[in-house]
Amino acid sequence: MNIGEISTRSGLPAKTIRYYEDIGLILPERSDNGYRRFNENDLHRLSFLGRARALGFSIEDCRTLMALYKDEARASADVKQVATEHLTRIEEKIEQLQSMHETLSHLVSECAGDNRPDCPILNDLASPKACHKG
Incomplete structure (x- = not known):
């Protein structure tokens, strides 16, 4: 192919496939004229990577998961650890997003949205207490 x-x-853009090759996640064969030649194993790896990336795994997590997938002597505990750490990061992001949503919802409800210059949203953004929490 x-x-x-x-x-x-695979459903992946050619640019992404070239990137995965550049960083060593896939290693397609090259024909005599230098063109990439992909086989069914490459397709399987790319599908695997596409699904892992769609679930938000980092490139390094994908590298680890690919190595574990190839290792028939792997312990499922190692795979679970990678997934559990990623799930924890997702849960932390959800908490941050919920906090952002609550704060912004409150500020929007407090703003009159009229022709007066007073704006609780801008006041909060300018407040030193509003500095980043994370």
């Missing part, structure tokens, strides 16, 4: 075919079959 050429890059166009594997892009279509």
Whole structure:
């Protein structure tokens, strides 16, 4: 398969596939004229990476998961640890987003949104107490 075919079959843009090659996540063969030649194993790896990235795993997590997937002697506990750490990061982001939502909702409800210059949103943003918490 050429890059166009594997892009279509994997659902990943050619640019992403080239990037994954550049960072060593996939290593397609090269024909005599230098063109990439992909096989079914490459397609499987790219599909794996696409799904992992869609779940928000970092490139390094993907590298670890790929290595674990290839290792038939792996312990599922190692895979679970990677996933659990990622889940913890997701939960922390959700908490941060909920806090941002609550704060902004409150500020929007306090703002009259009229022609007067007084604005609780701007006042809060300018307040030293509003500095980043995380």
